[in-house]
Amino acid sequence: MKNAKRIDFRFTIKGTGVVNFDDSDQKYMYLHSNFNNAENTSNRRLWPGEKNNVNYAKKNFTIDADGSLNFKLKISDNCLRNAIFEKDAVAHHSGISHFDKLLYNYLGSPGTVLRGYFLTKGKGQSSINRKAPLFITYAEQTNNAVSHIEVHTKSGEKDMRIEKKDNSIFSVETVGEIEYAGHGSINLQELQFLSADQQFGRLGFDPDKFGLFATAMKRYFPNFQSELKYFLLKTSVIELPEQGALFSNDEVIELVRNFFNRLLYLDIVRRTGRATMSTLEYRIINDPIEAMQNPNQGWKKLTSQSDIDNIKFTVEPSYVEFDKKTAQQTINSMKENRKLNEIEGELMKEAKQKARKEAKEKARKKTTETPVTKVLAKKTGRIKK
Amino acid sequence: MKKYLVLKFKNAGLFTHKTTKDKIIDGTVRKRREDTQHFIEPITIYQVSNLLHVLFGERPVPTFKKVFYKPDQYLWEKAKSSYLKIDTPTKTLPNGQVVFIEEIMSTRKAVEDSWNKLPLIHWGIIRNFFNDKKDGDELFYEFVTVIEKALNIKGILELPIADVRLKILELQNNNAGIYNLLLKPLFIKLEKLRCKMLVSYILENKTDLIKQPSIALMTINGITKVSKLSGTIIVPITDDDIKRLSQCSGYATFLDNGAVSMEEIIDSTQLSTEDYKNVGNISIKKTNYLKFKLNEN
Numbered sequence: 001m002k003n004a005k006r007i008d009f010r011f012t013i014k015g016t017g018v019v020n021f022d023d024s025d026q027k028y029m030y031l032h033s034n035f036n037n038a039e040n041t042s043n044r045r046l047w048p049g050e051k052n053n054v055n056y057a058k059k060n061f062t063i064d065a066d067g068s069l070n071f072k073l074k075i076s077d078n079c080l081r082n083a084i085f086e087k088d089a090v091a092h093h094s095g096i097s098h099f100d101k102l103l104y105n106y107l108g109s110p111g112t113v114l115r116g117y118f119l120t121k122g123k124g125q126s127s128i129n130r131k132a133p134l135f136i137t138y139a140e141q142t143n144n145a146v147s148h149i150e151v152h153t154k155s156g157e158k159d160m161r162i163e164k165k166d167n168s169i170f171s172v173e174t175v176g177e178i179e180y181a182g183h184g185s186i187n188l189q190e191l192q193f194l195s196a197d198q199q200f201g202r203l204g205f206d207p208d209k210f211g212l213f214a215t216a217m218k219r220y221f222p223n224f225q226s227e228l229k230y231f232l233l234k235t236s237v238i239e240l241p242e243q244g245a246l247f248s249n250d251e252v253i254e255l256v257r258n259f260f261n262r263l264l265y266l267d268i269v270r271r272t273g274r275a276t277m278s279t280l281e282y283r284i285i286n287d288p289i290e291a292m293q294n295p296n297q298g299w300k301k302l303t304s305q306s307d308i309d310n311i312k313f314t315v316e317p318s319y320v321e322f323d324k325k326t327a328q329q330t331i332n333s334m335k336e337n338r339k340l341n342e343i344e345g346e347l348m349k350e351a352k353q354k355a356r357k358e359a360k361e362k363a364r365k366k367t368t369e370t371p372v373t374k375v376l377a378k379k380t381g382r383i384k385k
Numbered sequence: 386m387k388k389y390l391v392l393k394f395k396n397a398g399l400f401t402h403k404t405t406k407d408k409i410i411d412g413t414v415r416k417r418r419e420d421t422q423h424f425i426e427p428i429t430i431y432q433v434s435n436l437l438h439v440l441f442g443e444r445p446v447p448t449f450k451k452v453f454y455k456p457d458q459y460l461w462e463k464a465k466s467s468y469l470k471i472d473t474p475t476k477t478l479p480n481g482q483v484v485f486i487e488e489i490m491s492t493r494k495a496v497e498d499s500w501n502k503l504p505l506i507h508w509g510i511i512r513n514f515f516n517d518k519k520d521g522d523e524l525f526y527e528f529v530t531v532i533e534k535a536l537n538i539k540g541i542l543e544l545p546i547a548d549v550r551l552k553i554l555e556l557q558n559n560n561a562g563i564y565n566l567l568l569k570p571l572f573i574k575l576e577k578l579r580c581k582m583l584v585s586y587i588l589e590n591k592t593d594l595i596k597q598p599s600i601a602l603m604t605i606n607g608i609t610k611v612s613k614l615s616g617t618i619i620v621p622i623t624d625d626d627i628k629r630l631s632q633c634s635g636y637a638t639f640l641d642n643g644a645v646s647m648e649e650i651i652d653s654t655q656l657s658t659e660d661y662k663n664v665g666n667i668s669i670k671k672t673n674y675l676k677f678k679l680n681e682n
Binding site for chain 2: 005006021022023025026028029058061062063069076077078082131132135137138184185187188189199200201233234235236237238240285287288289290291292293334338
């Protein structure tokens with residue numbers, strides 16, 4: 001029987017107004033002559049001349065067959081991700097890397113395990129990172145809502161010293177009732193493993209501080225009993241063990257439920273706009289080729305907490321435990337080989353530099369030596385230019 | 386009959402670097418982004434090869450970092466004979482340069498580059514600064530008392546530290562006698578007790594003291610521009626490859642957080658490579674900072 005390798009999900013969002021804004025450089029899209037088809041005036045309404053104080057909504061642009069520009073409003077994946085993990089936002093501060101207890105409380109939380117992270121310390125200290133096992137796309141407009149530019153005014157002091165004076169009039173793109181759709185995946189292979197090894201460039205935490213990490217995890221998973229061991233990636237030909245810890249099947253299911261709980265109750269609120277989750281579905285992928293050939297099969301709706309609590313599956317174990325003694329022997333012999341290679345590399349470098357120097361010296365002697373200077377050089381040991 | 390796997394990617398983030406003071410953290414090494422090498426082409430055989438490595442359950446191979454393992458030759462050749470098409474529209478800048486469209490995104494700054502450049506220093510920060518030192522409380526008390534004596538003011542804690550700093554500088558210029566008698570020995574003592582950053586703040590208005598862990602005033606968010614690419618990759622596959630793919634998750638990311646989905650398997654009669662580039666023929670020329678100049682051809 002095949003086990004779960006991935007969980008796909010798709011969702012629709014309903015909203016009012018724009019919740020995700022872009023840079024005013026977007027105006028260049030509407031200025032280019034190739035994109036301004038004379039018959040197509042859809043993008044003309046979004047060009048307020050040469051002004052820079054325009055807030056445009058984020059969009060996905062496409063070019064139609066007749067060469068005219070078309071677009072749909074979107075909520076970017078970054079905006080969605082920030083909204084999904086907004087409860088953990090206070091902890092997303094790079095300063096926590098200075099305090100071990102704060103840091104490991106942060107690393108050992110479901111939100112961090114799902115979202116991934118990249119934290120650096122000062123000079124000479126390793127950075128720690130975890131690639132997000134979660135992927136989510138932008139949510140693109142699906143209905144026929146039409147956006148337009150509105151003019152607003154603001155109060156404030158003008159700075160007369162600056163040559164280029166901003167006036168108190170600015171423009172904002174706005175829209176009425178709007179619907180979006182998006183999708184994503186949770187990679188269970190990435191989700192189940194926590195790396196504590198630098199050699200594959202994914203040092204997730206300091207292995208010496210695994211105790212702190214485990215203490216933090218036990219707040220969310222009281223039965224967390226994973227230990228630091230060595231593992232091999234089953235599907236890879238690189239038979240080099242990687243140190244890390246594995247989540248149990250139940251813990252992986254809890255993490256997935258944690259994510260869907262956040263997604264189901266998604267609510268993006270802005271001063272002039274709002275977007276909330278409307279429908280959410282998921283399906284468990286045991287065979288990606290079969291899933292590709294049957295894209296509409298196996299979807300289940302999530303409408304409430306009880307639906308989320310009913311999510312159950314058996315994770316495909318992607319990592320195989322490697323004997324600790326053999327692992328350390330393998331790693332030590334690899335390090336020795338690397339050292340030997342480095343020494344060999346250094347010796348070759350030195351030999352090349354020596355050869356280059358000698359060739360240079362030879363070439364210099366040829367140009368400066370004459371029969372007279374040769375005799376003088378012999379007598380005095382010096383060569384005159 | 387030959388088979389091909391059609392992969393669709395979207396939302397693949399590409400950062401176009403202009404001149405920047407940004408730094409790259411590679412393990413423990415920091416280097417200027419301006420000095421690092423980048424490909425001129427947005428997608429090359431290296432990115433496609435790594436995508437295939439992940440889809441086939443192998444470890445991806447960093448392109449610019451030194452690692453002990455090399456790409457799987459079988460997958461590398463497969464990437465070489467793949468086809469690529471990028472659908473993302475382009476825009477023309479006022480200087481005539483054609484680039485992919487960009488959008489704004491928020492980013493998190495690395496620790497070393499996120500120190501607050503205009504911090505507000507107040508007495509709470511000074512007190513926190515002393516908390517980290519041995520006998521910090523007594524040292525803070527001595528610091529306050531000596532300054533009060535020198536300036537002949539009581540209750541300087543009720544004045545903004547910025548004002549107190551200016552009064553100290555006035556004293557240094559106008560009444561060197563009292564300054565040398567009372568404040569100079571205090572500052573020398575503080576420097577010996579590893580409080581040089583505090584002295585630098587008072588005398589030179591340098592705000593390095595905010596880098597102390599107990600204070601750590603940072604600007605954690607920044608913004609940057611990113612191009613989000615979408616397109617199609619067609620990869621030649623065999624029946625054994627299909628069996629291998631079904632053992633893996635069928636999931637991979639492309640460039641920065643781009644989604645890759647397996648769309649369908651087609652045979653050679655359905656294959657059309659019009660508007661596609663052969664991945665093996667894409668230039669792998671590098672430059673110091675990334676510029677896109679897309680030709681109309």
